[in-house]
Amino acid sequence: MKILADQNMPLVEQYFADLGRVERFDGRSLQSDQLVDVDVLLTRSVTQVNEALLNKANKLKFVGTATIGVDHIDTDLLTQRGIAFTSAPGCNAVAVAEYVISSLFALAQENASSIEGKTIGIVGVGSIGSCLRKKLAALDVNILVCDPPKHEAGLLAEHCDLDTLLAQSDIVTFHVPLVKTGKHSTLHLMNKARLAALKSGVTLINASRGDVIDNHALLELMQGGAALDLVLDVWENEPTILTELLDYVRFASVHIAGHTLEGKARGTQMLYQALCNIEGLKADKSLADFLPKPSVTDVSLQDTFTLADLGQLIHLVYDVRRDDGILRRHLALQGFDSLRKNYPIRREFSTVNITGAGDYAPTLRELGFNILNNGHIGDY
Template structure:
């Protein structure tokens, strides 16, 4: 079996050798029809568009994307061509929650806010949104949840409308997949009309997909002070991001909110497990994130410990200083560890 793998996917080389006869590693943007023609499976990230142009005439039977999102996979074409695919739902949900946890602590310190006096609106309450809700409740925040698909299945008891979030929330964070059309369309979910409906001058956080927010509308909202701040990890037109928006956001990072070693190990494991299941291969491998360089953290309190584990300011400063290096900063990002990897001593 031949597998072609995005060369930025970590912790995979030793494990994949146990299940494949031939393995090729290439940058995600360099997948071509010629390269994939004789491959049996692909393991990709969001940078590889798996569509008719890439796949037609190939012998590819299975695609694993080591990401939560899968809008880079043409699912209709794959269905037509008999190509199975899988993503890695929830693989980095704890990492994204860690990013938001640390970002909120930085923001409240700089803006002299008390989180336990604020209301947060979480739009999209899946693997990530649920963990962010837990983080917010641990801070003592009032939490409002919006998730239309879940509300239709589970009832309205625990969910509120977008209008209520727009009217009452001091912080609004997006955790939805990207759907460009249909009943649950999320493309430009936050558009001019959304920003006009906001009543509290909230902070806007986006770690989902760049296209969920209309960049021009977000810029206008920042300039008019309709919103007070923005924390943005995902951007329209990556890696050619809007430089003006980057200058204006409170924190701006190169799509790395989910880039913990733990999340990456989860995604790699899930991708290989799916390939083994599809091809009916016995997979005998272990994939674990490496131990942190300094596994013991000494801190006065938990908030200080959280920021020792991860502080987004350094990542934001790097991107703001060199926005043209977006792809490099993302591709060469030094994977952080999540809280479970540390022993905290107070």
């Protein structure tokens, strides 16, 4: 098979080389001519897979996107053409949840405050929102959730309507797909009116899709003196973002919330498993075969450790301020896509084994850390 894969997708050769010949492509500049005689297309969110791209795809039988979202894929077209398709739901859920948690503790440190007792509104409780909800439940916070489609399907009894959630939350974080039309459209879900209605001091986090928040309306609001703490990983019109908004954003990054080494590799693995299933082959490769050992693996906590020290532990693994600094210092020279393509390695909380957790073991375990008991991962 001829396999065409996005240049930013990790471990493709390691997983797919036994299945065919792998060639790489630039996700934003892929042309229809490049799909001639291609059997398998492996892509990410920056590539629009539509009629214009596929009009010369004479052999294509499988399309996979190593992302949760599928708004860049014309799935109806693939069905019409009999082309198998799979996404990677949940592949980067842990990564995005940890991005949000790192941001919350960084804001708490800089504001000399605490997230304890805060009300956190999660908009969208799919794979990512559910993962974040589970992690936050280990902390002393109040959680509100909003997901109208899930609620209407009877899958979310605790649903809170969006405007009520916005009015009651100290922190609002978005984890919805981009839906441009229909009853549950998320395009400019945070429009000028909703942004203006936010109470002073709210933290607004977007690690879903840039178009969920009207960036121009947000800029106008901030220029007018609104007191909001903004954490933006995604932007309208990527890679040509509204740079004027950067002056008002506390932590900004280049659409990398889900880009842990584990998160990206999980996406590749899921596509490999799906293709093997279609081809009737045994999927006998796993992440453990390929991921390098992290630079920090073992942490010993002392008796003096309390949850007030939790931010230090979290930022030992990942501090969102690193990525904010990279964007601000290098965006003008290198550009959004280049920074995203060359994103430095980031690992997940699960790569750290903790001893001496004591009474804090359940909390740290729920956040994702490995808790060691007598040198072995397990319960206290």
